[in-house]
Amino acid sequence: MTVAVSLRAVSRHFGAVKALDAVDLDIEAGEFFAMLGPSGSGKTTCLRLIAGFEQPTSGHIEIFGERVEGVPPYRRSVNTVFQDYALFPHMNVIENVAYSLMLRKVPKAERLKTAEAALDLVQLGGYGARRPGQLSGGQRQRVALARAIVNKPKVLLLDEPLGALDLKLRESMQEELKSLQKRLGITFVFVTHDQGEALSMADRVAVFSDGRIRQVGTPEDIYQRPDTPFVADFVGSSNVLPPDLVERLAGVRRFASLRPEAIRLGGEARLTGTVVARSYLGPVTRLAIEAVGLKLHAIVPSGADLPGEGDTIGLGFDSVALHLMGTEP
Amino acid sequence: MSALDTGWTPPPQSLAGRLGDLFWRRPGLLVALMLLPPVLWLGIVYIGSLLTLLLQSFYSLDEFSGLVVPEFTLATYAELLRPSNFDIILRTVIMAALVTVASAIIAFPIAYVAARYARGKWKALFYLGIMLPLWSSYLVKVYAWKLILAKEGILTWLFAKLHISWLLDAILAIPGIGGNSLSVSYIGTFLVFVYIWLPYMILPTQAALERVPANLIDASSDLGGTPAMTFRNVILPLAFPGIVAGSIFTFSLTLGDYIIPQIVGTSRLFIGQAVYTQQGTAGNIPLAAAFTVVPIVIMGIYLTVAKRLGAFDAL
Incomplete structure (x- = not known):
């Protein structure tokens, strides 16, 4: 099995605060991986380190065998679905989705075709001309997803992508994300504080608390055989x-x-x-x-x-x- | 079960309290009360005067008697197009445009640092630095600039000390905008305009940049945008309304100002000075009024173009 993302003794300190403290982690290629923990546990910092928005204080990170410390986000084959979607308000839906293609100077006709296909994939075909402000939360979420997968990244990072959606929508999105991941075969790394979400979607789960990983395992492992009282209490x-x-x-x-x-x-x-x-x-x-x-x-x-x-x-x-x-x- | 005594008591009844109740029941009343003074001022004193002014511009001056003839005519506007008057308009508009562009270029990095990097104490220091010049009299600053730019001034001295007097001489030798010294050249007028109006460009630009969410910059970077691409495709378009707001200030303030070109610069007139002369010594109120209409029309055109360019889309 190929390792998609590997963290070795990675720490990220903000002044005296150890947001992430000597974390070791291997995420396998093609895996749906969840990082679960309460707020402030370091899971989002971990995601931002993989995306390249933060640099580790110490330790090193590899993405498909390549060291990425000092590599800016725009040179990493990783894309992110942001918690509040971060859609560009001055662009319409298709321009948002085609943004990464536009930056890569893909010819306009091809760019629009690819973007439209990505929108179809998230069942938003025909919404291209709308502005993000005219969409519902669930639709914006799908646009953010289409924008992140349009350039076929090797790893897709999702930062609490379902957090702002209501329960019904969240449940249907969970299934959709799962089937999308299967179809695309991209490694998904998913950050959530919702243990139900982590257990139902992920192939493997890492439980974070206080900047450390407390346990990594399949949902069954984590739920049935917690290693520590924290994991037992937090997960379920x-x-x-x-x-x-x-x-x-x-x-x-x-x-x-x-x-x-x-x-x-x-x-x-x-x-x-x-x-x-x-x-x-x-x-x-x-x-x-x-x-x-x-x-x-x-x-x-x-x-x-x-x-x-x-x-x-x-x-x-x-x-x-x-x-x-x-x-x- | 009987009602529980929770110990809740209503706030004491007072006049202010009853007034509060009234406003709570009729929120429109409070809005109307707050709007009344500015609406009266703007509607009657300002718009009223403006309309009177507009009316005056359609009258004309009797060449012989020097009296205003209250009959509708476009003769005064025709007079505006005479080369001597039209030059004034052209000169002012070009100056206002150049001042605006220069202000925008100088203001952007300052506003960017303030919006993206300055926090807490540093942000307070930034505001202080921008506002401090606004606290001293505008006349003092303009006269100070006259001294700085004068032939015997510190700038000439500095160029001499640095052994680059030839550079200053070369600048002053540029035909049209040069002159005997900076204080009597268009370059001098331009410098002082830029200095005086710069805060009005920095503040709106900074406010607009502040409203650009940091995660949009992350998102652009994540999607493959180098810093330059992110700047061009995300930061600049989103900050554009702020720059336009600032340019409305710098542009209209330069169009209307009559003090700076009088103190620093050549003897050739700008629109503000023309208005001042026409309504004062010349006693030609219709022509002064017509001159005043020019900046209003230009600003109208400017705002229309800005709107077409989508400057207000992100508001």
């Missing part, structure tokens, strides 16, 4: 059980994660707790339960016989559902 808000409780339950002094949906209300109770809040989410209901001094969450199928606030209940789960992690918090 798992219950993190402290070492002394885990010692009582499983006989080892380590942190463990217990997914909310793994908790059963009936059957053999392994913990007892009091329901402190109940939120109805449609097909499922989420219960906040106070047990052994912890606040746990359980997600159970909605039904008529659910306990209410203040009820004391027994919590059951299979031993395999208890995923053991390290001893570090």
Whole structure:
């Protein structure tokens, strides 16, 4: 497998702030890769380093085997879909999409044909004459996407591209992006703070926090087998059980994660707790339960016989559902 | 369940409070009140005077009695086209155009640095630097320039010290725009115009550049734009309305000014001076009025062309 983007001990410091701290990462060619983390975790800095908008303080970056430190963005075979799209307001849609071709002095007729084809690809054929200001958020997003892929980059970077869209649109765009990536075969590197988005779209996910990568793996790895309490908590808000409780339950002094949906209300109770809040989410209901001094969450199928606030209940789960992690918090 | 006592109390009733309620119910009333003084001023005092002026320009002066004949005629406008008068118009328009172009070229880098790089304290310093000259009297500055540009002035001295007096002599020897010294040449007038109006070009240009989002520059670079391409295709078009706004200032201010060419420059008149002379010593109000209409018409044409060029599209 070819490595598309490789980061070796890359740091980016802004004064005393370590936005990115000695990060190692390999992104494979043709992969749909997600960088997931809360705001300020360094994922966007990482993207900007790959795009060339920032220079690393130390370490080195390779794109398809070529060192790119000191290489300006306009000499990198990488294109970006910006968070707020960054469409040129003084150009219409087709001029926006054809911008990179125009700079490369592609003849006008050919340029327009290629741009129109890119617009077709994002289902915006015939919108070429409009101005960005006349488009909806979702349409602008597609124009930004068409503009970024029109020149067939080796790597496409997407900075929270769905962040500004409403839920329905976001879901349909997720599927579209996924199928687009398959058709084009371009390596997609996708930054998001939404774990659902990362899990549903990516082939592999890197979880960032405080300028470091906490775990890299397939969505299943990350979700089912988190390495650290942070990953367990951030990806899917798992219950993190402290070492002394885990010692009582499983006989080892380590942190463990217990997914909310793994908790059963009936059957053999392994913990007892009091329901402190109940939120109805449609097909499922989420219960906040106070047990052994912890606040746990359980997600159970909605039904008529659910306990209410203040009820004391027994919590059951299979031993395999208890995923053991390290001893570090 | 009875209503909870949340402890909420209304703000105290006062005259200002009741007035506030009134404005809240009728937002149009507040807008109307705020607009009233400027509309009265602009509508009656300014537009009214302007129309009277326009009217005057269609009258003519009786050569013998020196009295204004209140009958409609285009004779005064015909007089404007006489070579001696038309030269004044041509001279002023060319000067205004050159001053505008020079101001734009000098202002752009200053505005660019201020908009893209200056932050916090440095930005305050920038504004101070631009505004400071505006705080001192315009006459003081013009007279100061007269001394700087004079034959015995510091500029002549500096050229001599640097052993490049020949350069100054060569500049002064240029036919048409040269002269005995810089202070009595068109070059001198031009320099002072550029100096005096420069802040009016820098500020709008800076404001326009500030509104160009940084991510558009990133996007252009990302798509293969070298800094020069990004400048030409993204920064310049988006800053263009600001430059046009600034040029409206520099152009119209130069068209109308009558002090600078009187203090620094040749004895040949500019439009402002012509108006001043015609309405004063010559007592030819119709011709003065006709001269005043010229800059208005030129500005009208200028704005129309600017709009055609798309200068206001990005507003």
